Amino acid sequence: MTTTTDTVLQLLAQRASCRNFTTESVDDTLVHHVLDAAVRAPTAFNFQPYSFVVVRDPEQRAGLARIAGGQRHVLAAPVFVVVCADLRRIEDLCEMQDLLISSEHPDALITSVIDASMAGMCATLAAESLGLGSVLVGGIRNNPGAAVELLGLPVGVFALFGLCLGRPAAVSPTPRPRLHTALTVHHERYDTEPRSLPSPPEATGLTSPSGEVADDERAAWRAQIDKGTRSLSRRRAPVWRKPVAEAVLEHPRP
Known part of the structure; x- marks a missing residue:
């Protein structure tokens, strides 16, 4: 009998990025399941210093695709989730304790990048377990300023990478x-x-x-x-x- 552990190991072994998607929409419930699983990733002090910007609008996705160097799957996937390091959350949590810590604190920066990256990996595994294809896109860091303008990101929040979500257009890609x-x-x-x-x-x-x-x-x-x-x-x-x-x-x- 296949155990849960065996299933997870198999999912990891067969994990592969998907860059070809159908035009079929992805229900909000599925996106919620993916991101709900993402926040179960390990996080230092339970800060969760990251935020997700879910982008469905074709014009928004087209703008992000241009920032990413014309990667067509950013526009082809019906959902593009921008994973952001959110140091504002660390500042807010510290203010709750009457502490003043700047978002420019080096360790806060490192923590936000690490925690957001682990959340992104959990999101990809959750997506594939639900039958969705996914691919991480680091190209949105090509022009940080353009991403800030397009997504309305405040100071202390910056786009780390994007996550394409959609139905695979062909057979599952080979790892x-x-x-x-x-x-x-x-x-x-x-x-x-x-x-x-x-x-x-x-x-x-x-x-x-x-x-x-x-x-x-x-x-x-x-x-x-x-x-x-x-x-x-x-x-x-x-x-x-x-x-x-x-x-x-x-x-x-x-």
Whole structure:
């Protein structure tokens, strides 16, 4: 008999991002179930320093798609949930205790990003358990100021990533290969000995829930890595030399 634990492990093993959606609408009840599950994620001190902006309006989604670099699934999915780090909540909770803590506190920033990210992951698993397809979209950080204007975000609240929700247009996507666990796990202390990353054509450090990693999967992995490293190289590295709050919480206008 399949246990609940087995079901969760299977869901994680088969999890894959969906970028092709039907035009079928997603009922508000389903969206509520997804976000109700999201808030069950771990959160430091039970602060829950995040907020969700549920976007259904096609014009709003089109604007967010442009911010994300033209990712068509942002517009194609009937629901796009913007997951925001919400430091205003930490400020409000501190005021309840007659404490004054600025939203620019570095640890408050880190906590909000971590907690919002865990909530986002719980949302994706909940969505897939309900038969919905989902994909996380970090491209909405391409232009923070434009996201602020479009969503009406106040100071202390910023968009971290979006979550497309909809009915998959085709068969469930195949999970992408990941680095073998042996390349990511250390025991007792960080092992500084070199660990060989997969390199074409062998890519022996990759693993897949379906078994052997095919040649086309290795090529796709390499292409994705190349795309990501090029994207990083275009971003301004010196941003992390600025004070954390100044670098991330500032609201540049488009």
